[in-house]
Amino acid sequence: MSSEDPNNHPRRAVVLVSGGLDSATTLAIARDRGFDSYALSFDYGQRHRHELEAARRVAEYHGVVEHRIMTIDLRAFGGSALTADIDVPKDRVASAQNEDVPITYVPARNTIFLAFALGYAEVLESLDIFLGVNAVDYSGYPDCRPAFIEAFENMANLATRLAVQGRHLNIHAPLIDLTKAEIIQRGLALGVDYGLTLSCYDPAPGGRPCGHCDSCRLRAAGFRDAGAVDPALSG
Amino acid sequence: MSSEDPNNHPRRAVVLVSGGLDSATTLAIARDRGFDSYALSFDYGQRHRHELEAARRVAEYHGVVEHRIMTIDLRAFGGSALTADIDVPKDRVASAQNEDVPITYVPARNTIFLAFALGYAEVLESLDIFLGVNAVDYSGYPDCRPAFIEAFENMANLATRLAVQGRHLNIHAPLIDLTKAEIIQRGLALGVDYGLTLSCYDPAPGGRPCGHCDSCRLRAAGFRDAGAVDPALSG
Numbered sequence: 001m002s003s004e005d006p007n008n009h010p011r012r013a014v015v016l017v018s019g020g021l022d023s024a025t026t027l028a029i030a031r032d033r034g035f036d037s038y039a040l041s042f043d044y045g046q047r048h049r050h051e052l053e054a055a056r057r058v059a060e061y062h063g064v065v066e067h068r069i070m071t072i073d074l075r076a077f078g079g080s081a082l083t084a085d086i087d088v089p090k091d092r093v094a095s096a097q098n099e100d101v102p103i104t105y106v107p108a109r110n111t112i113f114l115a116f117a118l119g120y121a122e123v124l125e126s127l128d129i130f131l132g133v134n135a136v137d138y139s140g141y142p143d144c145r146p147a148f149i150e151a152f153e154n155m156a157n158l159a160t161r162l163a164v165q166g167r168h169l170n171i172h173a174p175l176i177d178l179t180k181a182e183i184i185q186r187g188l189a190l191g192v193d194y195g196l197t198l199s200c201y202d203p204a205p206g207g208r209p210c211g212h213c214d215s216c217r218l219r220a221a222g223f224r225d226a227g228a229v230d231p232a233l234s235g
Numbered sequence: 236m237s238s239e240d241p242n243n244h245p246r247r248a249v250v251l252v253s254g255g256l257d258s259a260t261t262l263a264i265a266r267d268r269g270f271d272s273y274a275l276s277f278d279y280g281q282r283h284r285h286e287l288e289a290a291r292r293v294a295e296y297h298g299v300v301e302h303r304i305m306t307i308d309l310r311a312f313g314g315s316a317l318t319a320d321i322d323v324p325k326d327r328v329a330s331a332q333n334e335d336v337p338i339t340y341v342p343a344r345n346t347i348f349l350a351f352a353l354g355y356a357e358v359l360e361s362l363d364i365f366l367g368v369n370a371v372d373y374s375g376y377p378d379c380r381p382a383f384i385e386a387f388e389n390m391a392n393l394a395t396r397l398a399v400q401g402r403h404l405n406i407h408a409p410l411i412d413l414t415k416a417e418i419i420q421r422g423l424a425l426g427v428d429y430g431l432t433l434s435c436y437d438p439a440p441g442g443r444p445c446g447h448c449d450s451c452r453l454r455a456a457g458f459r460d461a462g463a464v465d466p467a468l469s470g
Contacts, residue, residue: 070307070311076305107357107358108350108394112354115346115350116347118342119312119344120342123312143394148390148393152390154389154390159377159378159386159387161340163377164336
Protein backbone atom coordinates (compact mmCIF):
# COMPACT_ATOMS: atom_id res chain seq x y z
CA MET A 1 0.00 0.00 0.00
CA SER A 2 2.92 2.35 -0.62
CA SER A 3 2.37 5.57 -2.53
CA GLU A 4 5.71 6.80 -3.68
CA ASP A 5 6.26 9.35 -6.38
CA PRO A 6 8.95 8.93 -9.05
CA ASN A 7 11.46 10.65 -6.77
CA ASN A 8 10.69 8.15 -4.05
CA HIS A 9 9.14 10.65 -1.67
CA PRO A 10 5.80 9.86 -0.08
CA ARG A 11 3.10 11.79 -1.87
CA ARG A 12 1.47 14.76 -0.24
CA ALA A 13 -2.27 15.04 0.10
CA VAL A 14 -4.42 17.94 1.25
CA VAL A 15 -7.22 16.61 3.45
CA LEU A 16 -10.23 18.72 4.41
CA VAL A 17 -10.80 18.10 8.12
CA SER A 18 -13.94 19.42 9.79
CA GLY A 19 -13.58 17.53 13.03
CA GLY A 20 -16.54 15.28 12.24
CA LEU A 21 -16.79 11.55 11.79
CA ASP A 22 -16.48 11.58 8.01
CA SER A 23 -13.36 13.68 7.72
CA ALA A 24 -11.61 11.70 10.49
CA THR A 25 -12.28 8.56 8.48
CA THR A 26 -11.08 10.23 5.30
CA LEU A 27 -7.83 11.24 7.00
CA ALA A 28 -7.27 7.64 8.08
CA ILE A 29 -7.92 6.46 4.51
CA ALA A 30 -5.42 8.97 3.08
CA ARG A 31 -2.80 7.74 5.54
CA ASP A 32 -3.65 4.13 4.74
CA ARG A 33 -3.03 4.89 1.07
CA GLY A 34 0.46 6.10 1.92
CA PHE A 35 0.00 9.86 1.72
CA ASP A 36 1.61 12.46 3.92
CA SER A 37 -1.40 14.51 4.95
CA TYR A 38 -1.73 18.27 5.15
CA ALA A 39 -4.95 19.05 6.98
CA LEU A 40 -7.07 22.07 6.13
CA SER A 41 -9.92 23.36 8.28
CA PHE A 42 -12.07 26.48 8.22
CA ASP A 43 -13.22 28.88 10.85
CA TYR A 44 -16.09 30.18 8.74
CA GLY A 45 -18.36 31.61 11.36
CA GLN A 46 -20.12 28.30 11.92
CA ARG A 47 -22.24 28.09 15.05
CA HIS A 48 -20.67 24.72 15.79
CA ARG A 49 -17.17 26.16 16.11
CA HIS A 50 -16.40 23.47 18.68
CA GLU A 51 -15.74 21.29 15.66
CA LEU A 52 -12.45 23.16 15.18
CA GLU A 53 -11.21 21.79 18.50
CA ALA A 54 -12.22 18.37 17.28
CA ALA A 55 -10.40 19.04 14.00
CA ARG A 56 -7.21 19.85 15.93
CA ARG A 57 -7.50 16.66 17.97
CA VAL A 58 -8.20 14.53 14.92
CA ALA A 59 -5.36 16.04 12.86
CA GLU A 60 -2.89 15.56 15.70
CA TYR A 61 -4.04 11.99 16.36
CA HIS A 62 -3.47 11.08 12.71
CA GLY A 63 -0.01 12.62 12.58
CA VAL A 64 -0.57 15.16 9.84
CA VAL A 65 2.49 17.05 8.64
CA GLU A 66 0.74 20.39 9.01
CA HIS A 67 -2.71 21.64 9.98
CA ARG A 68 -3.92 24.96 8.64
CA ILE A 69 -7.07 26.67 9.78
CA MET A 70 -8.25 29.35 7.38
CA THR A 71 -10.55 32.06 8.69
CA ILE A 72 -13.25 33.09 6.25
CA ASP A 73 -16.43 34.91 7.10
CA LEU A 74 -19.30 33.04 5.51
CA ARG A 75 -21.58 34.80 8.01
CA ALA A 76 -21.18 37.82 5.73
CA PHE A 77 -23.34 35.98 3.21
CA GLY A 78 -25.62 34.11 5.65
CA GLY A 79 -28.31 32.02 4.04
CA SER A 80 -27.85 28.97 6.26
CA ALA A 81 -28.83 27.79 9.72
CA LEU A 82 -25.12 27.14 10.30
CA THR A 83 -23.99 30.69 9.60
CA ALA A 84 -26.99 32.93 10.21
CA ASP A 85 -29.52 33.50 12.97
CA ILE A 86 -31.72 30.67 11.78
CA ASP A 87 -32.60 27.77 14.10
CA VAL A 88 -31.01 24.42 13.38
CA PRO A 89 -33.87 21.99 12.68
CA LYS A 90 -34.30 19.27 15.30
CA ASP A 91 -35.82 15.79 15.05
CA ARG A 92 -36.94 16.28 11.49
CA VAL A 93 -37.70 13.25 9.37
CA ALA A 94 -34.51 12.38 7.54
CA SER A 95 -34.79 10.70 4.20
CA ALA A 96 -32.19 9.95 1.59
CA GLN A 97 -34.89 10.60 -0.98
CA ASN A 98 -35.68 14.04 0.38
CA GLU A 99 -35.39 16.41 -2.54
CA ASP A 100 -35.31 19.64 -0.55
CA VAL A 101 -32.01 21.24 0.22
CA PRO A 102 -31.83 21.47 4.05
CA ILE A 103 -31.52 24.88 5.70
CA THR A 104 -28.22 23.68 7.17
CA TYR A 105 -26.75 23.74 3.67
CA VAL A 106 -24.19 26.57 3.51
CA PRO A 107 -24.16 28.33 0.11
CA ALA A 108 -21.22 27.16 -1.98
CA ARG A 109 -19.41 25.86 1.08
CA ASN A 110 -17.75 22.83 -0.48
CA THR A 111 -16.87 24.86 -3.57
CA ILE A 112 -15.14 27.43 -1.37
CA PHE A 113 -13.42 24.79 0.78
CA LEU A 114 -12.18 22.89 -2.28
CA ALA A 115 -11.00 26.11 -3.90
CA PHE A 116 -8.77 26.83 -0.89
CA ALA A 117 -7.62 23.20 -0.88
CA LEU A 118 -6.65 23.64 -4.51
CA GLY A 119 -4.50 26.68 -3.69
CA TYR A 120 -2.88 24.84 -0.77
CA ALA A 121 -2.26 21.77 -2.93
CA GLU A 122 -0.70 23.88 -5.65
CA VAL A 123 1.77 25.48 -3.25
CA LEU A 124 2.63 22.04 -1.82
CA GLU A 125 2.85 20.59 -5.34
CA SER A 126 0.33 18.03 -4.18
CA LEU A 127 -1.87 16.36 -6.77
CA ASP A 128 -4.32 14.82 -4.32
CA ILE A 129 -7.13 16.39 -2.35
CA PHE A 130 -9.31 14.30 -0.04
CA LEU A 131 -12.72 15.24 1.32
CA GLY A 132 -15.26 13.29 3.27
CA VAL A 133 -18.52 13.88 1.44
CA ASN A 134 -20.76 10.84 1.36
CA ALA A 135 -23.96 9.36 0.09
CA VAL A 136 -25.88 10.13 3.25
CA ASP A 137 -25.00 13.82 3.25
CA TYR A 138 -25.98 13.67 -0.40
CA SER A 139 -29.59 13.49 0.75
CA GLY A 140 -29.98 17.15 -0.03
CA TYR A 141 -26.64 18.95 -0.16
CA PRO A 142 -25.98 19.72 -3.82
CA ASP A 143 -22.24 20.00 -3.30
CA CYS A 144 -21.94 16.47 -1.95
CA ARG A 145 -23.04 14.81 -5.19
CA PRO A 146 -20.63 12.72 -7.26
CA ALA A 147 -21.33 14.87 -10.33
CA PHE A 148 -20.28 17.97 -8.42
CA ILE A 149 -17.01 16.39 -7.30
CA GLU A 150 -16.27 15.27 -10.84
CA ALA A 151 -17.01 18.74 -12.24
CA PHE A 152 -14.79 20.34 -9.61
CA GLU A 153 -11.95 18.00 -10.56
CA ASN A 154 -12.38 18.90 -14.23
CA MET A 155 -12.27 22.59 -13.40
CA ALA A 156 -9.27 22.17 -11.07
CA ASN A 157 -7.37 20.52 -13.88
CA LEU A 158 -7.61 23.74 -15.87
CA ALA A 159 -7.06 26.15 -13.00
CA THR A 160 -3.49 25.89 -11.83
CA ARG A 161 0.16 26.05 -12.70
CA LEU A 162 0.34 22.28 -12.19
CA ALA A 163 -2.48 21.89 -14.72
CA VAL A 164 -0.50 23.92 -17.25
CA GLN A 165 2.38 21.53 -16.66
CA GLY A 166 0.09 18.64 -17.54
CA ARG A 167 0.04 17.12 -14.05
CA HIS A 168 -3.32 15.63 -13.16
CA LEU A 169 -4.94 16.55 -9.86
CA ASN A 170 -7.30 14.08 -8.20
CA ILE A 171 -10.19 14.92 -5.93
CA HIS A 172 -10.70 11.89 -3.72
CA ALA A 173 -14.07 11.38 -2.07
CA PRO A 174 -13.55 7.88 -0.71
CA LEU A 175 -16.76 7.86 1.36
CA ILE A 176 -19.06 9.01 -1.37
CA ASP A 177 -20.72 5.66 -1.97
CA LEU A 178 -20.68 4.45 1.63
CA THR A 179 -23.46 4.48 4.17
CA LYS A 180 -22.75 6.01 7.56
CA ALA A 181 -22.47 2.52 9.05
CA GLU A 182 -19.97 1.46 6.40
CA ILE A 183 -17.94 4.61 7.02
CA ILE A 184 -17.80 3.84 10.74
CA GLN A 185 -16.82 0.22 10.14
CA ARG A 186 -14.07 1.32 7.75
CA GLY A 187 -12.81 3.91 10.23
CA LEU A 188 -12.80 1.49 13.17
CA ALA A 189 -10.79 -0.97 11.06
CA LEU A 190 -8.26 1.81 10.40
CA GLY A 191 -8.00 2.76 14.07
CA VAL A 192 -10.00 6.00 14.04
CA ASP A 193 -10.87 7.21 17.52
CA TYR A 194 -14.36 8.59 17.04
CA GLY A 195 -14.29 9.86 20.60
CA LEU A 196 -12.17 12.73 19.26
CA THR A 197 -14.76 13.78 16.70
CA LEU A 198 -17.77 16.08 16.88
CA SER A 199 -20.60 15.90 14.37
CA CYS A 200 -23.27 18.09 15.98
CA TYR A 201 -24.49 21.22 14.17
CA ASP A 202 -25.64 22.86 17.38
CA PRO A 203 -23.59 21.68 20.35
CA ALA A 204 -24.12 22.88 23.92
CA PRO A 205 -21.66 25.51 25.22
CA GLY A 206 -19.30 22.81 26.50
CA GLY A 207 -19.27 21.13 23.09
CA ARG A 208 -21.68 18.32 23.98
CA PRO A 209 -23.74 17.14 20.98
CA CYS A 210 -27.42 18.09 21.00
CA GLY A 211 -28.54 14.65 19.85
CA HIS A 212 -31.42 16.02 17.81
CA CYS A 213 -30.03 17.79 14.72
CA ASP A 214 -29.77 15.94 11.41
CA SER A 215 -26.06 15.35 11.92
CA CYS A 216 -26.45 13.85 15.43
CA ARG A 217 -29.29 11.65 14.21
CA LEU A 218 -27.39 10.37 11.17
CA ARG A 219 -24.42 9.62 13.38
CA ALA A 220 -26.49 7.76 15.97
CA ALA A 221 -28.18 5.69 13.28
CA GLY A 222 -24.78 4.96 11.73
CA PHE A 223 -23.31 3.61 14.97
CA ARG A 224 -26.46 1.59 15.60
CA ASP A 225 -26.38 0.08 12.10
CA ALA A 226 -22.65 -0.60 12.43
CA GLY A 227 -23.29 -2.46 15.69
CA ALA A 228 -20.86 -0.14 17.48
CA VAL A 229 -20.97 2.25 20.41
CA ASP A 230 -20.26 5.93 19.82
CA PRO A 231 -17.35 6.73 22.14
CA ALA A 232 -18.20 10.43 21.99
CA LEU A 233 -21.40 9.71 23.93
CA SER A 234 -19.87 7.48 26.58
CA GLY A 235 -18.13 10.19 28.56
CA MET B 236 -30.79 46.77 -23.51
CA SER B 237 -33.10 45.98 -20.62
CA SER B 238 -32.57 42.82 -18.60
CA GLU B 239 -35.74 42.13 -16.73
CA ASP B 240 -36.58 38.83 -15.13
CA PRO B 241 -40.02 37.27 -15.52
CA ASN B 242 -41.21 39.14 -12.43
CA ASN B 243 -40.14 42.40 -14.03
CA HIS B 244 -37.39 43.14 -11.54
CA PRO B 245 -33.95 44.11 -12.80
CA ARG B 246 -31.68 41.11 -12.55
CA ARG B 247 -28.95 40.97 -9.95
CA ALA B 248 -25.36 40.29 -10.89
CA VAL B 249 -22.35 39.64 -8.70
CA VAL B 250 -19.35 41.47 -10.16
CA LEU B 251 -15.80 40.77 -9.02
CA VAL B 252 -14.14 44.17 -8.61
CA SER B 253 -10.41 44.39 -8.00
CA GLY B 254 -10.05 48.10 -8.55
CA GLY B 255 -8.17 47.63 -11.81
CA LEU B 256 -8.96 48.68 -15.33
CA ASP B 257 -10.53 45.38 -16.39
CA SER B 258 -12.98 45.01 -13.53
CA ALA B 259 -14.08 48.66 -13.82
CA THR B 260 -14.89 48.00 -17.46
CA THR B 261 -16.68 44.78 -16.56
CA LEU B 262 -18.82 46.63 -14.01
CA ALA B 263 -19.79 49.16 -16.69
CA ILE B 264 -20.72 46.33 -19.06
CA ALA B 265 -22.90 44.64 -16.43
CA ARG B 266 -24.71 47.92 -15.85
CA ASP B 267 -25.06 48.46 -19.58
CA ARG B 268 -26.70 45.04 -19.84
CA GLY B 269 -29.30 46.14 -17.30
CA PHE B 270 -28.09 44.33 -14.21
CA ASP B 271 -28.19 45.60 -10.65
CA SER B 272 -24.63 44.99 -9.56
CA TYR B 273 -23.37 43.59 -6.28
CA ALA B 274 -19.63 44.15 -6.11
CA LEU B 275 -17.29 41.67 -4.43
CA SER B 276 -13.67 42.41 -3.60
CA PHE B 277 -11.01 40.59 -1.59
CA ASP B 278 -8.50 41.70 0.95
CA TYR B 279 -6.31 38.65 0.45
CA GLY B 280 -2.99 39.86 1.75
CA GLN B 281 -1.98 41.29 -1.63
CA ARG B 282 0.96 43.64 -1.54
CA HIS B 283 -0.99 46.03 -3.77
CA ARG B 284 -3.72 46.56 -1.20
CA HIS B 285 -4.17 50.09 -2.50
CA GLU B 286 -6.32 48.42 -5.14
CA LEU B 287 -9.03 48.02 -2.50
CA GLU B 288 -9.34 51.79 -2.24
CA ALA B 289 -9.64 51.85 -6.01
CA ALA B 290 -12.27 49.09 -5.81
CA ARG B 291 -14.31 51.22 -3.40
CA ARG B 292 -14.10 54.26 -5.69
CA VAL B 293 -15.00 52.23 -8.77
CA ALA B 294 -17.94 50.48 -7.09
CA GLU B 295 -19.32 53.76 -5.78
CA TYR B 296 -18.89 55.49 -9.14
CA HIS B 297 -20.86 52.76 -10.87
CA GLY B 298 -23.70 52.84 -8.36
CA VAL B 299 -23.53 49.26 -7.15
CA VAL B 300 -26.30 48.14 -4.81
CA GLU B 301 -23.80 46.72 -2.35
CA HIS B 302 -20.04 46.27 -2.12
CA ARG B 303 -18.63 43.46 0.00
CA ILE B 304 -14.97 43.06 0.78
CA MET B 305 -14.08 39.58 2.00
CA THR B 306 -10.93 39.13 4.02
CA ILE B 307 -9.06 35.93 3.25
CA ASP B 308 -5.46 35.22 4.03
CA LEU B 309 -3.82 33.89 0.89
CA ARG B 310 -0.48 34.87 2.42
CA ALA B 311 -0.93 31.74 4.53
CA PHE B 312 -0.25 29.74 1.36
CA GLY B 313 2.22 32.12 -0.31
CA GLY B 314 3.63 30.91 -3.60
CA SER B 315 3.27 34.22 -5.45
CA ALA B 316 5.07 37.53 -5.75
CA LEU B 317 1.74 39.17 -4.87
CA THR B 318 1.31 37.38 -1.55
CA ALA B 319 4.77 36.34 -0.41
CA ASP B 320 8.16 37.96 0.08
CA ILE B 321 9.10 37.54 -3.56
CA ASP B 322 10.03 40.55 -5.70
CA VAL B 323 7.54 41.64 -8.34
CA PRO B 324 9.34 41.33 -11.72
CA LYS B 325 9.99 44.66 -13.46
CA ASP B 326 10.48 45.49 -17.11
CA ARG B 327 10.37 41.88 -18.19
CA VAL B 328 9.62 41.06 -21.80
CA ALA B 329 5.91 40.51 -22.04
CA SER B 330 4.62 38.14 -24.66
CA ALA B 331 1.17 36.74 -25.22
CA GLN B 332 2.90 33.58 -26.38
CA ASN B 333 4.89 33.23 -23.17
CA GLU B 334 4.19 29.75 -21.88
CA ASP B 335 5.53 30.22 -18.39
CA VAL B 336 3.16 31.02 -15.59
CA PRO B 337 4.38 34.35 -14.14
CA ILE B 338 5.45 34.52 -10.51
CA THR B 339 2.67 37.08 -9.98
CA TYR B 340 0.14 34.27 -10.52
CA VAL B 341 -1.57 33.58 -7.17
CA PRO B 342 -2.35 29.88 -6.66
CA ALA B 343 -6.02 29.17 -7.31
CA ARG B 344 -6.94 32.84 -6.88
CA ASN B 345 -9.67 33.05 -9.48
CA THR B 346 -11.07 29.70 -8.36
CA ILE B 347 -11.28 31.01 -4.80
CA PHE B 348 -12.74 34.37 -5.87
CA LEU B 349 -15.34 32.73 -8.07
CA ALA B 350 -16.22 30.26 -5.32
CA PHE B 351 -17.05 33.16 -2.99
CA ALA B 352 -18.94 34.90 -5.80
CA LEU B 353 -20.97 31.74 -6.21
CA GLY B 354 -21.94 31.74 -2.54
CA TYR B 355 -22.83 35.42 -2.68
CA ALA B 356 -24.86 34.91 -5.86
CA GLU B 357 -26.71 32.01 -4.32
CA VAL B 358 -27.77 34.06 -1.29
CA LEU B 359 -28.85 36.90 -3.60
CA GLU B 360 -30.61 34.41 -5.89
CA SER B 361 -28.51 35.89 -8.67
CA LEU B 362 -27.80 33.76 -11.72
CA ASP B 363 -25.09 35.98 -13.17
CA ILE B 364 -21.47 36.44 -12.12
CA PHE B 365 -19.18 38.82 -14.00
CA LEU B 366 -15.41 38.85 -13.92
CA GLY B 367 -12.89 40.78 -15.92
CA VAL B 368 -10.41 38.16 -17.10
CA ASN B 369 -9.12 38.81 -20.59
CA ALA B 370 -7.01 37.52 -23.42
CA VAL B 371 -3.98 39.56 -22.41
CA ASP B 372 -3.94 38.28 -18.84
CA TYR B 373 -4.33 34.87 -20.45
CA SER B 374 -0.69 35.11 -21.50
CA GLY B 375 0.27 32.92 -18.60
CA TYR B 376 -2.41 32.84 -15.90
CA PRO B 377 -4.07 29.44 -16.15
CA ASP B 378 -7.23 30.65 -14.42
CA CYS B 379 -7.86 33.34 -17.04
CA ARG B 380 -8.35 30.88 -19.89
CA PRO B 381 -11.74 30.44 -21.55
CA ALA B 382 -11.66 26.68 -20.86
CA PHE B 383 -11.24 27.39 -17.15
CA ILE B 384 -14.20 29.77 -17.07
CA GLU B 385 -16.35 27.25 -18.91
CA ALA B 386 -15.35 24.45 -16.52
CA PHE B 387 -16.10 26.65 -13.52
CA GLU B 388 -19.54 27.42 -14.91
CA ASN B 389 -20.21 23.71 -15.42
CA MET B 390 -19.17 22.98 -11.85
CA ALA B 391 -21.18 25.90 -10.47
CA ASN B 392 -24.27 24.53 -12.15
CA LEU B 393 -24.00 21.42 -10.00
CA ALA B 394 -22.94 23.11 -6.77
CA THR B 395 -25.85 25.08 -5.41
CA ARG B 396 -29.43 25.10 -4.29
CA LEU B 397 -30.29 27.10 -7.41
CA ALA B 398 -28.69 24.36 -9.52
CA VAL B 399 -30.89 21.76 -7.83
CA GLN B 400 -33.87 23.92 -8.77
CA GLY B 401 -32.75 23.77 -12.39
CA ARG B 402 -31.86 27.45 -12.65
CA HIS B 403 -28.84 28.07 -14.85
CA LEU B 404 -26.01 30.25 -13.57
CA ASN B 405 -23.87 32.15 -16.06
CA ILE B 406 -20.26 33.15 -15.60
CA HIS B 407 -19.75 36.23 -17.78
CA ALA B 408 -16.23 37.09 -18.87
CA PRO B 409 -17.07 39.84 -21.36
CA LEU B 410 -13.44 40.92 -21.83
CA ILE B 411 -12.02 37.50 -22.47
CA ASP B 412 -11.50 37.95 -26.21
CA LEU B 413 -10.58 41.63 -26.14
CA THR B 414 -7.16 43.22 -26.26
CA LYS B 415 -6.29 45.77 -23.61
CA ALA B 416 -6.85 48.56 -26.15
CA GLU B 417 -10.29 47.22 -27.04
CA ILE B 418 -11.18 46.98 -23.36
CA ILE B 419 -10.20 50.61 -22.84
CA GLN B 420 -12.16 51.76 -25.89
CA ARG B 421 -15.20 49.84 -24.71
CA GLY B 422 -14.91 51.29 -21.23
CA LEU B 423 -14.46 54.86 -22.43
CA ALA B 424 -17.59 54.46 -24.58
CA LEU B 425 -19.47 53.35 -21.45
CA GLY B 426 -18.22 56.27 -19.37
CA VAL B 427 -15.66 54.48 -17.21
CA ASP B 428 -13.38 56.87 -15.35
CA TYR B 429 -10.05 55.07 -15.50
CA GLY B 430 -8.61 57.74 -13.24
CA LEU B 431 -10.31 55.88 -10.38
CA THR B 432 -8.61 52.58 -11.13
CA LEU B 433 -5.26 51.13 -10.09
CA SER B 434 -3.58 48.31 -11.99
CA CYS B 435 -0.11 48.26 -10.48
CA TYR B 436 1.13 45.11 -8.69
CA ASP B 437 3.66 47.05 -6.64
CA PRO B 438 2.53 50.63 -6.05
CA ALA B 439 4.51 53.17 -4.06
CA PRO B 440 3.36 53.84 -0.46
CA GLY B 441 1.02 56.60 -1.64
CA GLY B 442 -0.58 54.27 -4.18
CA ARG B 443 1.24 55.63 -7.23
CA PRO B 444 1.80 52.97 -9.92
CA CYS B 445 5.40 51.75 -10.34
CA GLY B 446 5.22 51.87 -14.14
CA HIS B 447 7.46 48.84 -14.54
CA CYS B 448 5.56 45.72 -13.47
CA ASP B 449 3.75 43.58 -16.05
CA SER B 450 0.42 45.12 -15.14
CA CYS B 451 1.61 48.73 -15.50
CA ARG B 452 3.26 47.90 -18.81
CA LEU B 453 0.20 46.15 -20.24
CA ARG B 454 -1.93 49.10 -19.19
CA ALA B 455 0.41 51.67 -20.74
CA ALA B 456 0.54 49.72 -24.00
CA GLY B 457 -3.25 49.43 -23.96
CA PHE B 458 -3.80 53.18 -23.64
CA ARG B 459 -1.19 53.82 -26.32
CA ASP B 460 -2.81 51.34 -28.71
CA ALA B 461 -6.24 52.77 -27.93
CA GLY B 462 -4.98 56.25 -28.75
CA ALA B 463 -6.03 57.47 -25.33
CA VAL B 464 -4.37 59.08 -22.33
CA ASP B 465 -4.36 57.25 -19.02
CA PRO B 466 -6.02 59.67 -16.58
CA ALA B 467 -4.43 57.84 -13.64
CA LEU B 468 -1.04 59.11 -14.78
CA SER B 469 -2.03 62.72 -15.41
CA GLY B 470 -2.31 63.88 -11.81
